[in-house]
Amino acid sequence: MTKDEFARRILEMSPMLYRLCYTQLSQPADREDAVQETVRRAWEHRDKLRDERYMQTWVVRILLNVCDTQRRKNGRLLPVEVLPEQGTEVAENAPLLEALCMLEEKYRLPIQLHYIEGCDVAEVSAMLHLPQGTVKSRMARGRARLREMLKSEVFEG
Amino acid sequence: MTGKNFRDAFPIMDEGFRCAVLQALEDIGKEREPVKRKISVGAVLVAAIVMLAAVAAAAVVGGWGMMDFLEGKSLPEAGEMIQSMEGQTAETELATFTLKEALYDGYGVYMTFSVRSKDPTKFLLPGGQIPGNKLSNLKEDGADLTIGEYAEGKGYEGYTYVGAEIDYKSEVNRGSADGLMFNTRAHLEEDDSLTLMLAAVASDLGEGQLTLQMMCGASDVNLTDTIVWQDRPSVQKASLLLKLQKTDTVRRERISRETVDMPAVGMTIQRVRLIQTPLTTYYEVDYTPYEKFVYNGSIRRNKAYLFGVVNGEGKVVYRSAVANISSMCMVDRETGMWRALGTLPASETLPDELQLRVSIIDDPSNWTSETVTIRFPE
Numbered sequence: 001m002t003k004d005e006f007a008r009r010i011l012e013m014s015p016m017l018y019r020l021c022y023t024q025l026s027q028p029a030d031r032e033d034a035v036q037e038t039v040r041r042a043w044e045h046r047d048k049l050r051d052e053r054y055m056q057t058w059v060v061r062i063l064l065n066v067c068d069t070q071r072r073k074n075g076r077l078l079p080v081e082v083l084p085e086q087g088t089e090v091a092e093n094a095p096l097l098e099a100l101c102m103l104e105e106k107y108r109l110p111i112q113l114h115y116i117e118g119c120d121v122a123e124v125s126a127m128l129h130l131p132q133g134t135v136k137s138r139m140a141r142g143r144a145r146l147r148e149m150l151k152s153e154v155f156e157g
Numbered sequence: 158m159t160g161k162n163f164r165d166a167f168p169i170m171d172e173g174f175r176c177a178v179l180q181a182l183e184d185i186g187k188e189r190e191p192v193k194r195k196i197s198v199g200a201v202l203v204a205a206i207v208m209l210a211a212v213a214a215a216a217v218v219g220g221w222g223m224m225d226f227l228e229g230k231s232l233p234e235a236g237e238m239i240q241s242m243e244g245q246t247a248e249t250e251l252a253t254f255t256l257k258e259a260l261y262d263g264y265g266v267y268m269t270f271s272v273r274s275k276d277p278t279k280f281l282l283p284g285g286q287i288p289g290n291k292l293s294n295l296k297e298d299g300a301d302l303t304i305g306e307y308a309e310g311k312g313y314e315g316y317t318y319v320g321a322e323i324d325y326k327s328e329v330n331r332g333s334a335d336g337l338m339f340n341t342r343a344h345l346e347e348d349d350s351l352t353l354m355l356a357a358v359a360s361d362l363g364e365g366q367l368t369l370q371m372m373c374g375a376s377d378v379n380l381t382d383t384i385v386w387q388d389r390p391s392v393q394k395a396s397l398l399l400k401l402q403k404t405d406t407v408r409r410e411r412i413s414r415e416t417v418d419m420p421a422v423g424m425t426i427q428r429v430r431l432i433q434t435p436l437t438t439y440y441e442v443d444y445t446p447y448e449k450f451v452y453n454g455s456i457r458r459n460k461a462y463l464f465g466v467v468n469g470e471g472k473v474v475y476r477s478a479v480a481n482i483s484s485m486c487m488v489d490r491e492t493g494m495w496r497a498l499g500t501l502p503a504s505e506t507l508p509d510e511l512q513l514r515v516s517i518i519d520d521p522s523n524w525t526s527e528t529v530t531i532r533f534p535e
Contacts, residue, residue, distance in 0.1 A: 014170065097163070
């Protein structure tokens with residue numbers, strides 16, 4: 001893969017990488033570090049990617065590992081909240097994001113990757129190193145929890 | 158709700174993240190070089206090691222000092238504990254940062270910087286201020302002028318944003334200063350230099366020496382640019398490595414012994430500890446939210462607990478002597494215990510009881526509050 005082709009694919013993926021970082025890491029600086037480390041690792045180990053069709057799966061896998069490492073580095077005490085500034089605009093769909101962030105990670109990631117990022121179950125299974133059956137059951141439980149939190153059907157149809 | 162509804166709920170990719178991706182892609186040809194995010198070509202990185210002796214002395218750099226910022230909310234002997242740091246500087250091409258004073262007492266970290274512009278045509282703006290803000294934000298005799306009117310009146314042709322903060326990317330700060338977040342205040346001096354005061358409180362900072370890597374930054378201002386100054390790609394940065402010796406300031410402690418339920422805000426107060434020092438009175442609140450799921454490793458960004466102590470006039474002291482408690486809610490992943498730490502004006506005595514108000518904030522316009530009495534037995 002050429003550098004230009006690699007860069008093009010990463011830029012295409014960057015909104016998705018941002019959303020994944022957003023739910024995985026609380027601090028903007030940590031997210032930026034994580035995406036940089038992900039890009040660096042992906043480029044350095046690009047020869048390990050045997051089929052470029054699976055680049056997205058592979059990059060997401062790297063990103064989740066990097067985020068996991070970043071969280072462990074951050075130590076056991078984390079700042080939980082910073083108050084919103086007065087007059088901060090809250091997105092219309094903010095409660096959805098809030099509910100998603102409140103889901104345990106084991107439910108959140110399959111739901112985020114499948115329903116929000118559009119990956120099929122096989123891809124999610126590869127990204128998370130989980131059997132497809134486990135992915136499906138976690139998505140079902142996660143949907144139920146979201147439904148409970150939002151008092152509304154989610155991902156219908 | 159569909160996947161698109163959820164996608165739309167995410168904020169638009171911020172400029173810092175976009176720059177980080179572009180920088181990483183730019184760097185991938187340089188495989189042997191470490192990736193450095195947000196450091197512009199013109200950035201300057203200077204490290205200075207500052208060893209603090211525990212000898213107390215008055216600041217001699219001039220201008221405001223820590224005791225001025227405390228505005229009489231500390232006891233006079235606090236001044237003897239503040240350590241002079243004259244001469245330790247961090248330089249960028251736009252501004253010079255000189256550390257003036259520092260104090261670390263195991264619960265709080267405080268420091269003051271003098272900041273001077275290197276370009277006589279540029280007026281220094283502390284991060285968070287804009288030219289349209291009142292000058293009284295920066296100096297007491299600001300009359301009714303705005304910062305912009307004042308700067309224009311003195312013939313300045315432009316602005317330079319300046320600020321100092323903990324370097325969250327630094328490995329030095331991992332473990333030693335988890336969760337430490339500084340509040341910054343600024344004072345405009347007669348010669349238009351700035352004095353910045355940084356104050357932070359946190360639990361479990363440890364004993365003995367605290368090592369912190371601070372990042373000082375300066376950036377030319379594009380007033381149409383709304384991103385915060387730290388995220389500007391053009392920010393010039395210089396770092397200071399501080400080794401702060403702990404000064405024992407604690408005079409007395411009082412601890413509540415009864416748990417208190419607060420159903421309206423969904424939590425149980427496990428205990429409150431008051432810690433009396435000449436600089437401030439810290440209050441540490443250990444609590445358990447009813448709904449454990451509110452913390453799962455990710456941070457909820459638009460929901461928060463806010464703690465405040467109600468004073469004798471029935472008003473809540475949200476922003477007290479040295480720091481704002483609202484940013485200091487912590488959770489211990491291992492025990493599940495939540496902790497908030499805040500400050501009150503220093504006092505010669507500790508109270509037998511206090512009124513603690515807790516608010517839960519779903520969004521900026523939806524607050525639910527509950528006030529309880531916390532008693533401290535002898």
